[in-house]
Amino acid sequence: MLKKLKIGNVELENNIILAPMAGLTDLPFRLICEKYNPGLVVTEMVSSKALYYNDEKTKQLLKMDGEKRPISAQIFGSDVESMAYAAKYVSKIADIVDINMGCPAPKVVKNGDGSRLLLDLDKVYEIVKAVVENSEKPVTVKIRKGWDSEHVVAVEAAQTIESAGASAIALHGRTRSEFYTGTADWNIIKQVKESVKIPVIGNGDIKTPEDAKKIFELTNCDGIMIGRATLGNPWLIEQIRTYLETGSIRKISNKEILDTILEHIDLEVKEKGEYTGIREMRKHICYYLKGLPQASNIRNTINHLESKQDVENELIKYFKNLE
Secondary structure (H helix, E strand, O other), X not given: OOOOEEEOOEEEOOOEEEOOOOOOOOHHHHHHHHOOOOOEEEOOOEEHHHHHOOOHHHHHOOXXXXXXXXXXXXXXXXXXXXXXXXXXXXHOOOOEEEEEEOOOOHHHHOOOXXXXXXXXXXXXXXXXXXXXXXXXXXXXXXXXXEOOOOOEOHHHHHHHHHHOOOOEEEEEEEEHHHOOOOOOOHHHHHHHHHHOOOOEEEEXXXXXXHHHHHHHHHHOOOEEEEOHHHXXXXXXXXXXXXXXXXXXXXXXXXXXXXXXXXXXXHHHHHHHHHHHHHHHHHHHHHHHHOOOOOHHHHHHHHOOOOOHHHHHHHHHHHXXXXX
């Protein structure tokens, strides 16, 4: 189950991948996750059109200072010309270029991007081919099970993507209309795995080390991609690795949780300045504190604090009281 994974000419140390999540997998969060040794991390998705028009804010999303390699950068769009341009641009910085064909967000699909592309497999072929031809690095594609229950196209989409020259596919076992509700269908991942020769990476509802083992057993996928379950829980990556190797799961102490939050705050403030960094950290702190005693009280307090020092003092006091 746990093994090295080859994507094109890039070899990953292991086959556990941090999923791209818009507004969440920024440089600071990736640096935190990298301490727990995933095989690969993926940037937040960047708009190919924004890169095409030389948007500085978008380029900032591709900052990779001090990160472990390899890193995959995810691009999205449905315009072939700008996707080809983005592939050229991104493949100079990243080790792998990933195409987003799975995002369910209304503001993305209304432009024909993300999971909307699953309704037009000719377009899927055209985009993947253009990106492959313009990229210096291997190309992967992230898709969903389909658009809705009437359009479950993962198998055909995967075969189309493979024939257009991609080096791997990541598949989230839900349709676009399901967003993140209900249960991910791992069976479709198994079907896709049986229908293509390139590596297939399973995604959706991998919340525990036991889930990771189950999805490998059920689908025979080549790797797994974990997204929302890592929020406030970056050590899940290490727990999955050790569980697959040894069957044991290390318990995370409150001290490690506090130290990780403080390091995360530090990275976020260094990267974005105190004003933005502290605001960005609020959602992450909510995730870190989930399930701890009186978490809602401290969350409410922290959501009104503006300075790094005040937030840190409040957290230190809270964790001291937990003892």
